[in-house]
Amino acid sequence: MIKRSKLFGNKTRVTFCLPADDPAGTVSVVGTFNDWEPGTHELKIRRDGTRTISLRLDPGHYRFRYLATDGVWLDDDHADAVGPHGSELKL
Numbered sequence: 226m227i228k229r230s231k232l233f234g235n236k237t238r239v240t241f242c243l244p245a246d247d248p249a250g251t252v253s254v255v256g257t258f259n260d261w262e263p264g265t266h267e268l269k270i271r272r273d274g275t276r277t278i279s280l281r282l283d284p285g286h287y288r289f290r291y292l293a294t295d296g297v298w299l300d301d302d303h304a305d306a307v308g309p310h311g312s313e314l315k316l
Contacts, residue, residue, distance in 0.1 A: 227303045227314070232281060237316045240279040241301070243291065245270050250294025254278055256311070257288050287314045 228240040241254045252268045258280065259265045268276040268291075290311040291299040304312035 227301060229316070235284055236281045237284070238279050239282055239314065239316070240277055241266075241268065241289075241291075242275050242277045243268060243299075245274050245276050248293040248297050248299065252276065252291050252293045252299075254280075254289055255292050256290065258282055263292050282314075282316055284316050287316070288312065289314065 226242045228242065230238040230240075232238055243252060253263050254266045254268065255261045255263055266278050266280060268278045270276045288308075288311045289301075289304075291301065293299065300307045301312040305315050306313040
């Protein structure tokens, strides 16, 4: 799931959220906002049974995917679109 909150100025807080145990292992969100660098934005486990990471992003068009342990790639069905290069967000 993806949550968006407008911040002061033109930034948007985007929260990426997955279940705490599916997929197993660590999960990072990688994309055009972090040069597809694994581990830069790792989702953290929360008490409510989810794992999340929040990023402050400028307006724009972003592509991203989740990268889990053992090289498992996932797209987000709650993104604005899912294309051949992954999930897409338009802010």
